[in-house]
Each structure stands twice: as C-alpha cells, then as structure tokens.
Amino acid sequence: MLSYRHSYHAGNHADVLKHLVLVQLLRYLGQKDKGFQIVDTHAGAGLYALDSEHASKLEEHQGGISRLWDRKDLPPAVAEYVAEVRALNGGGALQSYPGSPWLAHRALREQDRLRLFELHSTDYRTLASYFSHQGGKQTIVYADDGFAHLKALLPPPTRRGLVLIDPSYELKEDYGRVLGVLRESLERFATGTYAVWYPMLPKLEATVLPERLVKIGAANWLHVTLSVRKAATDGGMHGSGMFVINPPWTLAQTLKAEMPWLRDALAENDGASFTLDHASV
Numbered sequence: 378m379l380s381y382r383h384s385y386h387a388g389n390h391a392d393v394l395k396h397l398v399l400v401q402l403l404r405y406l407g408q409k410d411k412g413f414q415i416v417d418t419h420a421g422a423g424l425y426a427l428d429s430e431h432a433s434k435l436e437e438h439q440g441g442i443s444r445l446w447d448r449k450d451l452p453p454a455v456a457e458y459v460a461e462v463r464a465l466n467g468g469g470a471l472q473s474y475p476g477s478p479w480l481a482h483r484a485l486r487e488q489d490r491l492r493l494f495e496l497h498s499t500d501y502r503t504l505a506s507y508f509s510h511q512g513g514k515q516t517i518v519y520a521d522d523g524f525a526h527l528k529a530l531l532p533p534p535t536r537r538g539l540v541l542i543d544p545s546y547e548l549k550e551d552y553g554r555v556l557g558v559l560r561e562s563l564e565r566f567a568t569g570t571y572a573v574w575y576p577m578l579p580k581l582e583a584t585v586l587p588e589r590l591v592k593i594g595a596a597n598w599l600h601v602t603l604s605v606r607k608a609a610t611d612g613g614m615h616g617s618g619m620f621v622i623n624p625p626w627t628l629a630q631t632l633k634a635e636m637p638w639l640r641d642a643l644a645e646n647d648g649a650s651f652t653l654d655h656a657s658v
Contacts, residue, residue, distance in 0.1 A: 383500075383545070387425035388438030388474040390643050391617035393445070394603045395543065395574045397458045397639070398619045398628070399477060402539055402570060403484035404457070405625035412488030414533035415481045416540045418523025418558075420493040422503040423478045427471065438474060440605065444642055446471050452635040477541055478504060482516060491516040492530055494523030524554050532566035543574035552582040556589055563595065563622070570623045577602065577616035579609060590620045599624040599655040601632050603640060607648030615648075629655045 386392070406413045425431075427438050445451065445459050461483065465475045475483075478493050485491055493508070493516070495501040501520045508516050519526065527540065540562065544551040555573060562571065575586050587600055604616030621628065636651040643649070 384431035388442040413537040
C-alpha cells in the first residue's frame with residue numbers, strides 16, 4: 378500500500394533542484410513551434426498549500442523555497458524558477474507551492490500535450506479535480522502506474538517530448554524500475570528527453586543508482602546533485618540528484634554558473650556541496 382505523500386515535503390531543497398532543472402527543460406522545449414508531449418510518471422497532487430497540516434508538520438520549505446523567496450540576488454535560472462512559484466502565489470506572500478504538473482501545464486501551448494500518472498487515490502483525486510476544468514485532450518490524468526504505462530505513450534506523434542520520472546522510492550523496487558523503464562523507453566524514443574530525480578540516502582540502492590544510470594549507455598546525459606548538509610547517519614535525505622538524458626546543450630553551462638550560488642543559499646552546514654557531470658557526442 379502506498380503511503381508516501383509529497384505534501385509533507387513540498388518546497389524543500391530537493392524540490393528546488395528538481396523544479397529548477399524542470400523549468401529550464403520546459404523553456405527549451407518551447408523554443409520551437411512544433412508541439413511536444415510531457416509525461417509525468419509520478420505526478421503527486423499538483424500543488425500544495427504550505428500552511429496545510431501536512432506541510433506545517435515538517436516545514437521543509439523553510440530550507441528550500443523560503444530561503445530564496447526574499448533574495449534580491451537570484452541568478453537568472455533560479456530567478457526564472459522562483460518567478461513560476463510567485464505566479465502561483467499571485468505575486469504575494471509564499472503560501473502555495475507548485476508541483477511538477479502545475480509547472481508543466483504552465484508551459485503548454487495549444488499544440489502541446491501533458492499526460493499525468495498518480496497511483497495514490499487521494500492525490501489522484503486532487504490532481505484530477507484541479508485539471509478537470511481543462512477538458513479536451515491536452516491534459517489527461519490517469520489513476521495508474523506511470524512505470525507500467527509510459528511505453529504506450531512513446532514515441533509522441535511529434536517526436537518531441539519530455540518524461541519526468543520521480544517516484545518516492547518508498548519501495549526498494551523503484552530503483553530497478555527506473556532503470557528498466559528508461560531502457561525500454563529509449564528503445565522506443567531514443568531522442569526524447571528524460572529527467573530522473575532521486576534522493577541521496579545512506580542506502581546502497583540510492584548510492585549506486587547514478588552509476589547504473591550512466592551505464593544505460595545514453596550518448597548525451599547530465600547529472601547534477603545538491604547536498605545541503607553532511608551525509609546523514611540516521612537514514613535521512615541530505616540531498617538529491619537529477620539525471621537528464623538528452624539535455625538541452627545550454628543546461629550544463631547554466632548549472633555550472635548557478636549551482637555554487639544555490640549550494641550556498643541552501644546550505645545547512647559546512648557539508649553542503651554540489652556535483653555536475655555531463656557527456657555528449
């Protein structure tokens with residue numbers, strides 16, 4: 378039974394990294410007139426109230442988006458990401474945080490499509506309710522397993538697309554399923570962009586996942602991590618990573634310039650760090 382709820386963690390340092398990268402990917406896709414398809418395999422509830430019972434319990438946003446909210450020195454890509462969060466809040470105080478579906482939907486044009494999967498029944502209902510007013514075929518929400526049904530959506534008709542894969546890793550099997558679905562997807566849609574988020578945890582599966590992602594054999598990839606503190610000994614998440622296959626050619630340069638600033642802005646102790654690696658042909 379699935380018990381993970383992202384509402385407890387909305388806006389934390391991992392969301393900052395994930396959504397900073399996502400906004401850059403979405404903006405790059407929108408530079409061409411030809412339509413694209415976005416698939417979010419683990420969509421969550423879509424958006425989150427930071428004063429809700431769940432978010433207030435841990436207040437993880439205090440170590441993430443809240444640290445950036447009043448900064449006047451945001452570098453360009455960080456500023457673009459924060460501007461998206463401000464748009465959700467109507468330019469006022471920070472009260473709500475957007476999930477990946479909200480950010481993706483904001484990027485859609487008439488010719489683009491969004492496909493969202495969510496298995497948790499409560500989060501599915503929230504997500505489906507939010508998008509129910511859209512109608513038509515542009516955005517479709519499925520109460521289903523994104524791992525199992527991604528294959529059927531690839532390749533998209535326009536041969537342009539982004540797949541976001543960010544399970545909770547609540548189940549140990551998720552690590553292997555990420556690798557399996559990537560291999561299968563690349564066989565069907567080798568030119569697509571795939572963005573995989575993962576937690577940095579003192580677990581073997583989490584530690585070896587980046588190396589296993591590299592060994593999939595994609596010619597073009599980028600791997601960025603952000604740790605906000607020294608590695609935890611209590612099993613907690615001290616950082617996270619994003620592994621992007623077929624990234625925009627501009628992304629490595631953007632992150633190289635801005636990750637030092639972001640590391641310092643979100644650091645909780647002197648163990649904060651980031652890494653950035655990429656390969657291309």
